[in-house]
Amino acid sequence: MQIPVRMSQRGQRGFTLIELMVVVVILGILATIMMPRILDRPEQARRMKAKVQIRSLQSALGLFKTDTGQFPTTVQGLEALIANPGIKGWRSSYIEGIKVPLDPWGNPYVYICPGAHDDYDLESFGKEGEDGGADNNADIESWDLDRE
Numbered sequence: 001m002q003i004p005v006r007m008s009q010r011g012q013r014g015f016t017l018i019e020l021m022v023v024v025v026i027l028g029i030l031a032t033i034m035m036p037r038i039l040d041r042p043e044q045a046r047r048m049k050a051k052v053q054i055r056s057l058q059s060a061l062g063l064f065k066t067d068t069g070q071f072p073t074t075v076q077g078l079e080a081l082i083a084n085p086g087i088k089g090w091r092s093s094y095i096e097g098i099k100v101p102l103d104p105w106g107n108p109y110v111y112i113c114p115g116a117h118d119d120y121d122l123e124s125f126g127k128e129g130e131d132g133g134a135d136n137n138a139d140i141e142s143w144d145l146d147r148e
Contacts, residue, residue: 043127043136046104050124050140053101057081057109057122058142060094067091071113071120078111103140105129117143 060081065071068089072080080087081094095101103109103124115121122142126133133139 047126047136047140049104050126051145053103054109054122054124054140054142054145057095061120061122063094064090072111074112078109115143117141 057078061071064081068087070087072078072085076085078100079085080090082098082100083093084090100108103126105124105127107125107129110123110125111120112122113120120142124140125131126137126139128137131139
């Protein structure tokens with residue numbers, strides 16, 4: 001037994017080829033305009049994460065100095081925030097985890113104490129991993145975090 005299929009009173013009409021092509025062209029134009037902005041976001045997010053990590057490390061260094069009366073030397077490095085380098089007053093790990101975090105590109109942060117710009121200099125060499133650079137390749141420096 002066949003079930004009768006009801007057809008609507010109005011004729012059903014699909015999209016014409018021209019209408020579909022117009023939609024595809026509009027989507028193409030939107031993609032061309034939006035893709036550079038969308039693709040640039042991951043790099044901006046990495047740069048922001050590096051700034052947040054540097055600020056967090058600065059807080060930890062401040063606590064370290066409060067407890068010990070000094071910042072870690074360049075030789076002691078940021079590892080002094082995790083393991084006592086033999087300094088009186090050191091309390092416990094000043095950062096979470098068992099090792100110092102790497103920057104968002106997988107490179108270690110550069111720590112120099114005494115620094116050329118402040119009590120210490122703390123920086124990430126950014127995307128290319130080398131000192132210097134511009135735009136998305138620029139270094140992220142503790143003494144100039146609000147530059148961008």
